[in-house]
Amino acid sequence: MNAASPIASNELHLRTDEAALPRYALWLMAWAAVTVLLTAVSLSVGTSSIRTSLKWLMSPDASSNIVLWHIRLPRAIGAWFAGALLGLGGAIAQGLFRNPLAEPYLLGSASGAALGVTLGLLAADASLSGLAWTGELGVTGCAFVGACVAIALTLALSRGVLQTASLLLAGVVVAFLLSAITSLLLLSSPETWRAMQAFLLGSTGFISWRSVTLLMVIFVICAVPTVLLSRGLDALTLGEETAQSLGISLPALRLALLTLLSLATATTVAQVGIIGFVGLVAPHLVRESLRVSQRQMLVAAPLCGGTLLQAADLVSRWVIRPAELPVGVVTACLGGSYLVLLLWRRARNA
């Protein structure tokens, strides 16, 4: 080694980092472009047929104006933010638990939300005061409270956030237990079950501008601190003890990230119901094409998740038009087949 080598290494550093960045930037731009395209397409697809053209956009009639600006646009944007929250949740869960099979609902939030909605609907049927309660809270409120209670139950069962294995196990136990209770309640009340369908299979059909605002605000509230905490997740990839030795408090990091994860999933489930696979698949889709740090993952996975849910929403409206498929069914089909493809490719490469 000679005296000039530190300078040489600095030059090398600049060159290699710059070489890695364009790929990531291009990837983000490509997904963003797809999102814009999907938003435009979803404005022209729907149950009522509106011919969107430039001429029409200049002078729209009143009814199509309502359909476009108050149904289709909030739906397209809301679907994106819901998917982005799921993608963010998936990236947090997989980073925090260092497990590629972790998904946003792993603390039992989905089952809790379903039970919350079931109880709310049953209470509304049963008595006037129950109706008043449910009316006050709304279906989304019931779902949110249910999701939060389920997560609290999981944390109580695992006695805090320290043990990864017991946390995951507690999540599974709570999910099964609450689903069983929900099924039992729904068996005794078929009308409620029918009303619950949209929620259980996930639906982007009810997204109003109010939901869009809520999803957007929660997304910002969750995404900003998560990206700030991304160095903690980066350190975790080197092992828990190494992360600790670097000066990171594991309990505090876990608590903070689990709180953000819970807020993200509870909000999403409350607004669009239980939509599976988006949160699981989005980080995988990123990892397939990019080898990224956790900070980059926390930006890329929400973008990917949002675009995925928008695409799934579009498919759900297209396939059996003028009727609609539940969007959760579409994400399960698309996500499931993607994972099968991934498995198949891995088996072939191995």
Added chain:
Amino acid sequence: MPDGHAPAQHAALAISCVDLSVSYGSRLVLGGVSLEIQPGAWTSIVGPNGCGKSTLLRALAGLIAADHGQVFLHGRPLQSCSRRERARSLAWLAQTSAPSDLSAAQCVALGRFAHTGWLGSQQAADEAAISRAMQATGSASWRARRLSTLSGGERQRVNLARVLAVEASILLLDEPTTHLDPPHQEDVGQILREQTRGCAVTVLSAIHDLSLALLADRLIVMGRRAIVGHGSVREALEGDWLSTAFERKVTIARLDDAYVWQPQLGKTVHD
């Protein structure tokens, strides 16, 4: 050695512990270990597998809670130091390195976390420390490579660079030479020697390769759960601590300036 050290006596020491006991579940791994490590020396910890070398290093780094006893960092109880303070003074290297998706440069930059914190950005001093550490370990040319694409030995060198980048006053290294080929093992020995030059840094390393371990200034020889001896390499060899610790004859030969461990196997075949 008298019992009940006053912290004042520990102030001149880099790191020390008194009556330290650690157990995993019901299994006692360290039983009442007391140690005083002078600043500016490279000390090797040697001993048979499972004797508690890694546990001792972890306990000194404050990564596991002791059942009993206390660790002092520059004379202060370790528990009374803040998390950040601890991470700035003590850099710990794990025995195995995970195949992370971070690039080598990102990994080494994490060594500066104790200095920058959550919100701080990298200053020129941080950049310089990262660059120096990568240069010293010969890992600078893999800056952009992912750890998961590096070989075990290369990854080990990147992790050593991460530890050096902390610029801590005490390095606690658990098998820093695993996965390394002999020339690179020697490089690590060279790096550790340079670190301790001028009494700047105290190095404590668990090394299973005896020839490499004997390059250090001082030796801690561990038997089952306890320390057989702690002193200079010469004291250790004169007292034949190694044979006591390993419960069998260990032959060390002198070759020029270095000591080498001589396997018995070859001899018995040729004699």
